[in-house]
Amino acid sequence: MDRVVAVTRMSRAVAARLDAWSGTVGHVHSVFERAINLQWPDGSLLALHGPGPLLAPFAAAVDDVEPLRWLRIGTPVTIGARRLVAEGLSIPWPRVEVVDCSVDTAGGRGGRSTRHLRHWRGRHSASLDSAPGVAGRARLAAAIRERDAARLIAGAVTLLGLGDGLTPSGDDCLVGALAVLHHVDREWLPRGGASAVGAIAGSALERTTTIGREFVLHALAGRFSEPVLAVLRAISPDEQRRAVACLVRLGATSGADTLCGMRLACRSLAA
């Protein structure tokens, strides 16, 4: 008898994908202590992790992650009728909460609510202080200040794939900056043209890991993890402190590197 692990929450992007791809076969891409990634023929990922906030805009939370860790990399996974099926494991979503991981554009309010991020004093990864890390951040900051799409591409390309971690620090920094841009001034990016977004997405294909790339692609489309969204949406000082503390705790430096990017964007927009 198949073991059953139920999906309890998923992002809207995941829900749409699962509806669209019924019958498709993907495979287990990677297995970690608390999460696994499934990959589909187009290269995109679906992360499955335990209960709690969605840790990626392409994630779904299950009620018990333990059985997923039995799966081997490469195991085929089929999208069936409201369930994923892998060897010996059924992953249905009978009553799932669908979470919108898109950033709300708050405009001026967004600028005010993220003001506190300008003063965030946490430490980011050392790789962001390397020569290319500093250069990439400088280019990104200048691009945001001057609304220069070309510099945005240059800054992003410098940062993509840079640094420690499975999601490199440079990717996390870029994602953080994009989060603030989408929240405060969504118009900014299209003003540079869809080509800027396309160029960055294309670079991500070559310059970073599959997992890092997935975060960046979603970020370019304005979709982020719930801990990132919580920082953007926090209103009161207490909420902001809690949300920042929660984000900082993610990964080894992933959360801190994301906040580094958020701070960079906040300061640059205010300049």
Next chain:
Amino acid sequence: MAYATLIKRGAYHDSVTLLNLARALRGRPGVREVGVVMGTPANRDLLAQASLLTDEAATATANDLVVVVDADSAAIAGEAAASVQSRLAERVSRRDDRGGGRPRTIGAAIRRMPEANLALISVPGAFAAAEARRALHAGLHVMLFSDNVSLEDEVALKHLAIERGLLLMGPDCGTAYVGGVPLGFANVVPRGRVGIVAASGTGLQQVAALLAGRGHGISHAIGVGGRDMGATVGGAMALSSLDLLAADPTTDLVMVIGKPPAPAVAERVRSRLRAIGRPAVICLLGPAVTDGREGSIITVATLEDAAFAADAILMNRPWQPLAFSDPDARRRVSDARRQLTAAQSSVLGLYAGGTLAHESLLILDRLLGPVASNLTDRAALERRAGHRVLDMGADEFTVGRAHPMLDPTARVEAIREAARRTDLAVLLLDVVLGRGAAIDPAGDLAGAVRAARAEARGRGQGLAVVATVVGTAEDPQGLPAQVATLEAAGAWVLPSNAQAARAAACIAGGDVVIDSLLGGPGGRA
């Protein structure tokens, strides 16, 4: 300067793993520098800048893990690189063995410890039944510490356990001994020849401690939960446990402890005991219980009598229940009464142990008349002054705080409040020792006891404090030390809860009660 490179193609390890790996490598003697990165173009540039981009590392792609070690010698570099292999392999193996990190599920725990045969489950009630079911399906006995499990679930779980030849102790089982291993809140007692089926945690503790005081030990003590011997569950686990004890060659005497069961269940239990044929002692605390004997089955009315009857059976000597084991009890009662004013006639029992509270309630009710209690009629507590017995472990006292066996706060507050009562003659307390209990429960109460007696003295009254300490000398808290602490605070400490309740009744009730207990040979309520 020597380099070693390791490339793990398409290898994914989380950031914390990679960070720890890098730290571990840098900490090795002779290692100068280390690169542990994914092989992205940017990271290959970083490696180049750090003079770590070996020819092999240059071939890595974005989804490859690259480890480069710069060390004092080729041997050191090679060993460091080899250690990466083994560390990462160990992590995969631990994950494959389902053993990485602290187990978060029953399944993970079983894979970590395949030789385990019992699961102790203490999760919120809403999830407890599911976890217990998982454990039973995995072939484990279960001690279900959780409460708030539905009766329906309890019945289903116990039937599942019995089908599989397993124990389902509980729900709300806080104490057990299985194969000499104490579980939950348990006193340090020797292994021995007495097997106990208990629907009562502190009742089991009282009996086990008293048996230990007489040199007897426990073979197994199985907690079946307070509802097991009711009509719905029908004694399912009690009867199954009796069968297990019957088949156990180390059990010479069987004991059943609890409250009076449903009549049909009571008869099934007796019938099973008769069939077992070994000496048995039944102590089911209730208002109509009287001592008796039917063949090899002895029925007793108090926990103390259960222990002493068992002792007599095992030692093959006669036994008579006693009111007090202290021959000086009458004098001590008189001394206490001498300090009271005419207005003082009430007893207030503040209990950590629910069964101990219940036993005291029965004794006081019998000797003094109606006693208000949250165990029986909560409304009466509002209406009635006079004698009271409170189970401070009940829900209304433990909202937002730990059980009184762990947290003395509620009882200390209650003692302070009681000290203001001018009608109060006796404060009656239990102190429960053992693993899992507070570090110094007597010490926690001693200050409040001293203060209460001083407050009474200040207005020209006495206040008798009568207590029992349930425990053994081998308990972490140490029985003698705990008794001494309470005595130093002015309490009269008696060797059992039943004797403490009788002492309280004598002090509050006067000559009528004293004479009924001590008036003639064997005179005993």
